[in-house]
Amino acid sequence: MSSTETSTMKAVNYQGAFKVKVEDVPKPSIEHPDDVIVKVTTAAICGSDLHMYEGRTGAQAGITFGHENMGIVEELGSGVSLLKKGDRVVMPFNVADGRCRNCEEGKTAFCTGVNPGFAGGAYGYVAMGPYRGGQAQYIRIPFADFNALKLPPGTENEKDFILLADIFPTGWHGVSLSGFKPGETVGVWGAGPVGLMAAYSAVLRGASAVYVVDRVPERLQAAEKIGCIAIDFSKGDAVDQILEKNGGMLDRAVDAVGYQAVVTGGDKEQPNIVLENMIKATRPCGGLGIPGLYVPTDPGAPDEASGKGLISLSFGKLFEKGLSLATGQCNVKQYNRYLRDLIISGKAKPSFVVSHEIGIDDAEVAYEKFDKRIEGYTKVLIHPNGPL
Ligand SMILES: NC(=O)c1ccc[n+]([C@@H]2O[C@H](COP(=O)([O-])OP(=O)(O)OC[C@H]3O[C@@H](n4cnc5c(N)ncnc54)[C@H](O)[C@@H]3O)[C@@H](O)[C@H]2O)c1
Numbered sequence: 001m002s003s004t005e006t007s008t009m010k011a012v013n014y015q016g017a018f019k020v021k022v023e024d025v026p027k028p029s030i031e032h033p034d035d036v037i038v039k040v041t042t043a044a045i046c047g048s049d050l051h052m053y054e055g056r057t058g059a060q061a062g063i064t065f066g067h068e069n070m071g072i073v074e075e076l077g078s079g080v081s082l083l084k085k086g087d088r089v090v091m092p093f094n095v096a097d098g099r100c101r102n103c104e105e106g107k108t109a110f111c112t113g114v115n116p117g118f119a120g121g122a123y124g125y126v127a128m129g130p131y132r133g134g135q136a137q138y139i140r141i142p143f144a145d146f147n148a149l150k151l152p153p154g155t156e157n158e159k160d161f162i163l164l165a166d167i168f169p170t171g172w173h174g175v176s177l178s179g180f181k182p183g184e185t186v187g188v189w190g191a192g193p194v195g196l197m198a199a200y201s202a203v204l205r206g207a208s209a210v211y212v213v214d215r216v217p218e219r220l221q222a223a224e225k226i227g228c229i230a231i232d233f234s235k236g237d238a239v240d241q242i243l244e245k246n247g248g249m250l251d252r253a254v255d256a257v258g259y260q261a262v263v264t265g266g267d268k269e270q271p272n273i274v275l276e277n278m279i280k281a282t283r284p285c286g287g288l289g290i291p292g293l294y295v296p297t298d299p300g301a302p303d304e305a306s307g308k309g310l311i312s313l314s315f316g317k318l319f320e321k322g323l324s325l326a327t328g329q330c331n332v333k334q335y336n337r338y339l340r341d342l343i344i345s346g347k348a349k350p351s352f353v354v355s356h357e358i359g360i361d362d363a364e365v366a367y368e369k370f371d372k373r374i375e376g377y378t379k380v381l382i383h384p385n386g387p388l
């Protein structure tokens with residue numbers, strides 16, 4: 001390789017609303033003794049990337065996307081002691097220092113040491129710190145001994161392991177946030193990658209019935225294939241359908257949609273619609289888990305209040321029913337080791353959500369199609385250094 005080839009690499013860079021471009025950027029280097037450089041074998045596109053892609057955030061042009069990353073350790077800082085060159089690793093989307101109070105308590109999504117003025121850091125994400133994303137050929141991993149999870153060598157289960165960076169733990173977390181116990185009934189709103197992983201987690205954890213609400217046929221079919229009951233909200237009110245099929249209210253509800261939720265019978269956004277559905281559909285003393293994203297400001301919001309992050313809720317009903325509610329980003333590190341071992345032992349196979357595998361040059365088209373949720377685009381994996 002010539003020196004120019006080694007000093008630059010390809011990366012998927014945001015250009016402005018509805019536009020990403022594969023550009024040549026400087027290859028990352030070790031900046032701190034605790035860093036490693038990983039050669040990316042797989043990076044996934046996430047529903048969360050679409051909030052930026054659609055121009056719904058303050059993301060600046062030039063940011064490299066990609067917070068779901070795995071690959072091979074290529075270069076080590078002098079302070080790294082657990083990882084070795086050649087290790088296959090997957091990184092939580094959270095960047096965490098492993099030493100602040102929140103990290104000490106396992107709340108790595110709220111690390112106070114990696115992103116000044118903000119609790120939480122991530123790769124390739126607006127407001128989440130200066131960490132370049134992994135939809136690129138290489139990525140720098142800070143606090144690498146803490147942030148990289150070792151995987152078995154080789155290429156086996158790559159499609160499952162990449163999901164440990166975010167959506168499998170996030171789905172699992174959503175179910176945990178709801179207060180779920182085995183034997184209970186669960187409703188999951190949204191059958192995107194996060195919703196499908198929440199539904200799959202509820203199935204693995206022994207739910208007596210799992211209802212999955214969406215309107216995209218392929219996504220509802222995927223939910224049915226893992227043993228869930230599909231609820232198509234374009235065909236009528238989701239709550240009415242659930243109450244009828246379940247013969248009453250649910251024990252737990254999970255919001256895997258977030259603030260870009262749309263109403264029945266159209267494309268009009270109503271940011272509180274899923275939360276309102278969940279309050280209605282859940283039994284007194286049940287619980288709501290909300291991994292779906294809500295933002296403090298939204299330039300594309302349908303009304304002034306929600307543009308300021310003010311989401312109105314039937315709080316009186318929530319109080320009357322004594323519902324518990326929990327939300328926030330997923331502390332991936334709380335779960336990823338255990339979910340990895342479920343994959344290794346063959347007890348979990350989350351890769352059923354993966355719909356497309358592409359080279360980095362096809363990322364521009366993939367973003368467009370995934371954003372429109374057409375042609376079955378559910379979970380896209382990019383192999384930036386070529387097929388495995
Ligand atoms: N908490 C975390 O750590 C975390 C991590 C990853 C993603 N997220 C968030 O989770 C959410 C889901 O992510 P995703 O990648 O699956 O997104 P996605 O956009 O692919 O899926 C959302 C799904 O919700 C459906 N939907 C829209 N309105 C609905 C309604 N009223 N009722 C039911 N379904 C409806 C859409 O048809 C779509 O299939 C996003 O808000 C994302 O930002 C949170």
Ligand SMILES: [Zn+2]
Binds near residue numbers: 046047048049067068
């Ligand atoms: Zn993600």
